Amino acid sequence: GYTALHQAIRRDNRLAIVARLLDHGGDPEVVAHGRSALARAAGDGRGDVLRLCLERGSRLTLRGADRLMAACALDD
Numbered sequence: 622g623y624t625a626l627h628q629a630i631r632r633d634n635r636l637a638i639v640a641r642l643l644d645h646g647g648d649p650e651v652v653a654h655g656r657s658a659l660a661r662a663a664g665d666g667r668g669d670v671l672r673l674c675l676e677r678g679s680r681l682t683l684r685g686a687d688r689l690m691a692a693c694a695l696d697d
Contacts, residue, residue, distance in 0.1 A: 622653050622654055623653045623654065624647065624648075624651055624653055624658065625642055625647060626639065626642045626643070626647035626648070626649060626651075626658045627651075627653050627654075627658050627661060629642055630658055630661045630662050630665060630667060630670060631661060631665075633665070633667075636669050636670065636673060639670050639673060640673060643673070643674070643677055649662070649670075649674045649679050650679060650680070650682075656687075657683075659671065659674060659679060659681065659683060659687075659691070660683055660687040662674070662691075662694070663683060663687050663688075663690040663691035663694055664686075664687065664690050666690070666693070666694045667694060668694035668695050668696070671691055671694055671695055672695065
């Protein structure tokens with residue numbers, strides 16, 4: 622039930638792989654198993670992934686603990 626983008630983040634793949642998935646239509650805001658790929662990246666401290674998604678037009682519409690973890694990952 623996870624998207625390829627979710628899997629790449631779950632498995633801590635390199636940023637280049639995440640970028641390639643985004644290049645080919647990966648949507649970081651799709652929810653699978655209750656969390657978006659953005660929320661997963663925030664929870665895993667993947668500021669690099671969050672920055673990449675923001676640069677490509679994603680919105681960080683995270684709430685609660687996911688929002689806090691995203692702020693920490695982005696040094697915000």
